[in-house]
Amino acid sequence: MAHSTSLNLHQLHSVAPPHATTATTFPLTFFDILWLRLPPVERLFFYEFPTTSKTTSFYDIIVPNLKHSLSLTLQHFIPLVGNITWPLESSNPIINYVPGDAVSFTVAESNSDNFNHLCSNLCDVVDRQHLIPRLNISHEQASVLSLQVTLFPNSGFCIGITTHHAAVDGKSSTMFLKTWAYFCSKIQEQLTQIPSSLPENQTPFLDRSVINDPSGITEAFVDSWLNYDGPNNRSLKVWDTISAVKTEQVKGLFELTPSHIQKLKKHALSKVKTKVSTFSVTCAYLLSCLAKVEKPKDERVAFIFSVDCRTRLDSPILATYFGNCVFPQLVVVETNKLVENDGFIIALEGIIDALNKLEDGVLNEGEKWMSKIQSAIGNRLFSTAGSPRFEVYGIDFGWGRPKKVDVTSIDKTGAFSLSESKNNDGGVEVGLALNKVEMEAFLALFHQQLESF
Template sequence: MAQPAPSRVVEACSVEPLQGATPTSLPLTFFDLLWLRFPPVERLFFYSFPHSTSSFFDSVLPTLKHSLSLTLQHFLPLAGNIIWPHDSPKPIINYVPGDTVSFTVAESNVDFNYLCSDLYEAEKRYHLIPHLTTSHEKASLIALQVTLFPNSGFCIGLTSHHAGLDGKSSTSFMKSWAFSCSKLQKEGLSSLFPLPEDLTPFFDRSVIKDPTGITEVYINAWLKLDGPNNRSVKVFESMTTTQTDAVKGVFELTPSHIQKLKKYAESKIEKKDQLSTFAVTYAYVLASAVKAEQPKGDSDTVISAFTVDCRSRLDSPIAPTYFGNCIGGQVFKVEIKSLLEKDGFISALEEMNEALKRVKDGVLSGAKDWISSIQKIPEGRAYSIAGSPRFEIYSIDFGWGRPKKVDITSIDRTGAFSLSESRNNNRGIEIGLVLKKHEMEAFSASFVQQLESF
């Protein structure tokens, strides 16, 4: 697909942690290994900055770069690489002094306010996404790009390797960078300073216990893929391709909408003990999407998946600041026919509630089969969730105000829905998805009309 280019790339450089860095190596746990070769996760943070270009390059950019260098001292592994040494039974994250993070600076002539709107052509923001360098021998953990929209705003793009960090960890890194940047502006400190306790990363991988041998199962699965003994750490290019007429839509469920969905669900289903905001939101969006897309194929069901944070759900709970991957998943199926009916939302909610019960029965139940289950998903439409309202992404303020918009662009290829808290700061839920133009029109109509009919 032809992608619009920024008006110019100003600088393609790298940022190195400031002095004091020491070699750091981390093993990958089975939580990390699950995502070893999956496509990276991409996020864009848009910030208003209606000032001159010179003001941005003279003040904002140097502060962003210096605070990043300070922050990386707390997150040394992010400046390293994932490698799979021949003398190591599994891949590791390895940092050595001199390793850096790719940092691109660009200018864009695309309309900033258009990209911050609720509906726009998906390809219009692809030039804002930093490229993550990966090969069969090594893979970077993160890549960053800062793009200026003259006299309007700027965008910070983060691309992260999923085997290195999950959504909670990547958000924690961004919050830490924002904290350092704000502190640098207010106090002018140029040396390392401590992070707040809730942002200080905890790297001890020994807290992840694996008494049943999940790690070995995952390692063998990757070694056999295009193998034998394939130690590649190169990420797959993409799971699917983005349609040329794809549009990105952003929708909101306000607190009153959510209460309306819960009240309607309570009148329709007998077991009401799990009517969480997450469950009713996902079920409602899933039913609306299926009505809009009308999935075709040999299967009469759609496959849906979601992940849960396992940090507090393990037999021995671990610190909420644990840095890496610590998410488990559940998959459920729903009949297409039932989703297309008026109460498709209820059908989706009932199946999702059953999946949530399995989480309560044991978050690692069936974990040995997670990789094989993913590989066995038949061709066709599969739905999933990216992000979480609990990440509070709209609180990430680098010192120039809260984000005007946050966009997970990697859902364009995975077909996932993105979830976050509402940018309107009203305790609502913001939903993002990418569909063909005519499908988006149908989704929008279904999304609104169903709410009005309950």
């Protein structure tokens, strides 16, 4: 069913921290530089109006509260207000903040009555594009954060957030969202005194000097970017090959319930004879299903997943470290084995092997990562986004939990997203975009395969 995607832009704000701060430069570590020209991360949070709140309160209460709380939040998250640059006099890219910098905050209103359709488990990719805020990215400079709030009259609203991956990883951007929701909910409670400090688990740690690099990973990553279409290419433009929206696609959300996960684990234990995690069986199952549906022509299929390194470094850092602190792991399997009946076990064994190698050090041979990924580019490349540990369905700005959370950036990259189940029952919600024919095949196979275990 086709749906109109027309939109009225009501207001375009620039939101800054409430108090002027001094100019600050934040260096990019090798964890950040890895993502320098990869696509931004986009997420949409859909909220239904409370029964007592309709369109009028959106402009009179919701938008002012979101703006005010955003300003209060940004004073704790200054890197999000700055811009990524790569000055000629600097060997590495940096985030540069100067007083007067601000975050783009767009307020829009949809002319469509498709709120419930957009919140459903299946919808056309093109129907959500107008809800996604854009970063300002040129060869010389890139903004870090952009926000858009869109009203669906008499139904609800959508908060869109786009972040530059070279500035923050998913854990950090989610911490920002939770802090913004914390301040907004306090304003919504009409407290006379809004807290100026944050709970310890939401206080960002901004000192990037805690990231050590004894093996020269930073230099290796910098050289790779400089020599890409180089020499001395300091462009910050996103790779064109993976930044285009595939408009003829359908976005689907699927749930692996706790009973599904236990079934997968039981089957896995009968084959691999080692303890398996929810993450590993979920990814292995999705890889086997996707390979059977897509039937890649490449001899090998590559799978990339990221590991949070905060507790895995030789000198562990705080869980609230703000920036990137994830490092990719690569799994390569033969396509003809993956599409067979035991493709789930083949994928699982590859993931287990990659996880076991972490015992040698999470950054072992990290300086070779760029060349590894370049060698895998010729294969069908799958990857993940998000994590059930982010608990995105608990982000409440004061008007209730989100009805749906959609990682729209995977529509471009071909990744699949993972989050906790919106039912808060221990299940895993999976998001992916496929063309219509593939989506129909995946729907059938996803449920059929589960029944066969």
